[in-house]
Amino acid sequence: MPLRSARRFAYLDHPGPIAMAHRGGTVTEPDGTVRPGLENTMRAFQHAADLGYRYVETDVHATADGVLLACHDATLDRTADRPGAIAELTAAQVARARVAGTEPVPTLEQLLGELPQLRVNIDIKAPGAVAPLADALRRTRAHDRVCVGSFSQRRMRRLRRLLDRPVCTSAAPADVARLRLAAYTPWPALYSLLAALAGQGVPCAQIPLAWTLPAVGEVPLVTPELLRTARALGIAVHVWTINDPALMRRLLDLGVDGIVTDNTPALKEVLMRRDQWIQGAPQR
Numbered sequence: 060m061p062l063r064s065a066r067r068f069a070y071l072d073h074p075g076p077i078a079m080a081h082r083g084g085t086v087t088e089p090d091g092t093v094r095p096g097l098e099n100t101m102r103a104f105q106h107a108a109d110l111g112y113r114y115v116e117t118d119v120h121a122t123a124d125g126v127l128l129a130c131h132d133a134t135l136d137r138t139a140d141r142p143g144a145i146a147e148l149t150a151a152q153v154a155r156a157r158v159a160g161t162e163p164v165p166t167l168e169q170l171l172g173e174l175p176q177l178r179v180n181i182d183i184k185a186p187g188a189v190a191p192l193a194d195a196l197r198r199t200r201a202h203d204r205v206c207v208g209s210f211s212q213r214r215m216r217r218l219r220r221l222l223d224r225p226v227c228t229s230a231a232p233a234d235v236a237r238l239r240l241a242a243y244t245p246w247p248a249l250y251s252l253l254a255a256l257a258g259q260g261v262p263c264a265q266i267p268l269a270w271t272l273p274a275v276g277e278v279p280l281v282t283p284e285l286l287r288t289a290r291a292l293g294i295a296v297h298v299w300t301i302n303d304p305a306l307m308r309r310l311l312d313l314g315v316d317g318i319v320t321d322n323t324p325a326l327k328e329v330l331m332r333r334d335q336w337i338q339g340a341p342q343r
Contacts, residue, residue: 067262068206073113077297078112079115079180083117084107085103085323087104099118101173113176117313118130118182118184119183122152135148137166146187169194177204183209195238202226205227206228230294238264263294268298298315299318302322
């Protein structure tokens with residue numbers, strides 16, 4: 060049973076495993092043609108919504124003039140038709156770029172505003188994005204619609220200080236390491252620390268299948284022991300990025316609370332066959 064002290068966030072109110080479209084997921088045309096390279100575009104996010112997804116994942120970087128963009132890389136070089144470091148470009152300069160040659164780079168506020176039925180998982184990719192994110196959430200009043208995470212513990216601590224209202228956040232790497240240790244070590248102080256995190260705004264851990272550590276090798280993260288410990292602490296476990304249907308089924312059998320995928324049609328089909336697919340709300 061989850062701890063009664065764990066804070067409940069509207070973001071996690073979902074009757075079953077959460078299906079999350081990673082960077083919007085892969086776009087498939089009506090004739091079945093797959094359109095690669097449209098990650099983190101409104102085209103991809105709309106496609107996920109049209110499939111019935113309630114949750115999408117995106118990354119954020121801030122431009123030189125403080126506009127928050129839905130973009131994974133620190134530069135436009137890989138995804139767009141012009142190069143440049145986002146932190147060194149103005150929003151107007153980025154607006155002239157086209158992802159895969161056709162799609163503009165959206166702002167986070169555009170995503171939140173144009174698809175109000177979606178809940179958005181946000182990964183802070185750079186220190187300069189922290190304050191603009193807090194400002195964007197304040198302006199859009201999207202606190203209940205988002206979950207924020209980062210590979211940086213420092214960024215997460217700073218964001219929590221800047222927020223004017225509680226927001227669902229996911230465990231940073233140090234917290235995930237503590238959760239992994241708690242799953243195998245009966246250490247009451249560690250367990251109490253994790254319980255406090257669950258109650259104070261860290262109600263989920265979004266993790267890969269394993270970590271690869273120097274001099275150690277591969278350390279499995281998604282194990283029955285970790286899932287039991289997380290459940291006892293009131294911490295939901297979402298696993299990224301899973302594109303193989305057979306692996307999706309194994310993780311659902313294991314009891315994960317959510318799966319992040321690029322292969323949005325496959326995850327939808329897997330969940331439908333298990334009677335666990337929850338269709339997204341209609342667009343307003």
